[in-house]
Amino acid sequence: MIDTALIKESGLRRIADKVINSEPVNGDDALAMLSTNDIPGLGMIANHIREKVNGNLTYYGMNINLNYTNICELRCPLCAFSCDDGDPKGYVYSIDDVEKIVREADSIGIDEVHIVGGLNPSLKLDYFTSMIRKIKEINSRIFVVAFTAVEYDYFAKLNGLTLQGVFRELIDAGLGAIPGGGAEIFADDKRNVIAPKKINAGRWLEVMETAHSMGLTTNATMLYNHIETHEDIVDHMSRIRILQDKTGGFKTFVPLQFHDDNTEFKPGRAASTGFDDIRIYSIARIFLHNIPHIKGLWMYLGEKMACILQDFGVDDIGGTYIRERVVHSAGAKTSDYGTEDFLKRMITSAGREPVRAAADYRRIENQ
Numbered sequence: 375m376i377d378t379a380l381i382k383e384s385g386l387r388r389i390a391d392k393v394i395n396s397e398p399v400n401g402d403d404a405l406a407m408l409s410t411n412d413i414p415g416l417g418m419i420a421n422h423i424r425e426k427v428n429g430n431l432t433y434y435g436m437n438i439n440l441n442y443t444n445i446c447e448l449r450c451p452l453c454a455f456s457c458d459d460g461d462p463k464g465y466v467y468s469i470d471d472v473e474k475i476v477r478e479a480d481s482i483g484i485d486e487v488h489i490v491g492g493l494n495p496s497l498k499l500d501y502f503t504s505m506i507r508k509i510k511e512i513n514s515r516i517f518v519v520a521f522t523a524v525e526y527d528y529f530a531k532l533n534g535l536t537l538q539g540v541f542r543e544l545i546d547a548g549l550g551a552i553p554g555g556g557a558e559i560f561a562d563d564k565r566n567v568i569a570p571k572k573i574n575a576g577r578w579l580e581v582m583e584t585a586h587s588m589g590l591t592t593n594a595t596m597l598y599n600h601i602e603t604h605e606d607i608v609d610h611m612s613r614i615r616i617l618q619d620k621t622g623g624f625k626t627f628v629p630l631q632f633h634d635d636n637t638e639f640k641p642g643r644a645a646s647t648g649f650d651d652i653r654i655y656s657i658a659r660i661f662l663h664n665i666p667h668i669k670g671l672w673m674y675l676g677e678k679m680a681c682i683l684q685d686f687g688v689d690d691i692g693g694t695y696i697r698e699r700v701v702h703s704a705g706a707k708t709s710d711y712g713t714e715d716f717l718k719r720m721i722t723s724a725g726r727e728p729v730r731a732a733a734d735y736r737r738i739e740n741q
């Protein structure tokens with residue numbers, strides 16, 4: 375419920391009127407919101423959409439992160455996780471390693487395996503189909519969310535296949551959905567600095583569109599607080615909103631704060647403040663009215679912000695992410711394992727109702 379009388383800034387009141395009338399906000403509105411200090415007013419607007427779409431529910435997952443290799447050809451300056459082939463830190467999980475890790479996690483009780491890794495030329499497509507088949511063999515109920523658009527593009531090139539061919543084989547093996555990584559920030563001039571060898575925005579969107587056309591749902595991420603401008607943020611979200619109008623295949627938008635510990639690239643920007651984070655998540659909820667879920671990964675944000683952001687658009691706080699390596703390589707200070715009680719407490723203390731689910735958002739009754 376929006377009470378426009380409580381909104382201090384006239385620009386925000388105009389945005390509130392659009393939202394009340396279910397009109398999409400435009401890029402200028404998003405720019406205005408990125409600079410507002412009327413945080414309670416912004417929160418009221420974001421929460422209106424959050425509750426309209428997801429009621430009082432907040433989703434969490436019982437999952438494991440499987441980072442199958444850290445050896446990567448691209449060595450993006452923003453990445454603290456990757457290394458070159460031959461580096462003593464380099465590793466590749468064998469299918470036996472995967473089996474051991476997933477069996478152990480399954481005995482604790484997980485619903486989902488989330489798989490991403492480096493671009494390693496020694497790993498052909500049959501490694502990935504075997505990996506997914508092995509996971510499904512351990513427990514067919516486990517939902518597999520796997521590989522970024524950057525990895526799909528690489529798999530297609532490395533194996534001489536079309537994107538459709540890659541998706542077909544992985545769906546056949548048991549792939550359930552696709553995470554949203556690799557989007558970073560779409561603006562070419564910033565992308566060329568933080569991840570110059572990564573596929574460009576057009577190709578990232580093409581991979582996602584192809585996945586959607588084959589019935590796969592996906593997430594979309596946005597990396598913020600590095601060298602991007604407000605205009606870049608609006609451009610990024612606009613391109614995602616346009617594709618979503620066409621395909622409807624994005625389930626979740628996931629803003630990600632940049633962490634620069636151990637990265638080659640140092641933007642020289644101070645860590646985002648609480649208000650910066652609130653603005654980004656609120657604007658994501660308001661601008662991306664056509665995407666059902668906004669995820670605020672507690673592991674990136676810290677427990678306190680993940681709790682607060684549930685009043686600013688977030689309806690999904692992420693999962694247990696046992697064995698998460700990527701964000702912790704870059705200095706995230708949070709624990710890399712949250713128990714189910716710990717996640718539920720972050721939700722109930724925000725006055726929300728916890729719902730356990732995998733990436734398809736189907737409610738899972740506690741096992």
Ligand code: SF4
Pocket residue numbers: 446447448449450452453454455456491492493524569
């Ligand atoms: S961000 Fe991804 S593609 Fe870039 S170096 Fe790291 S693992 Fe490789």
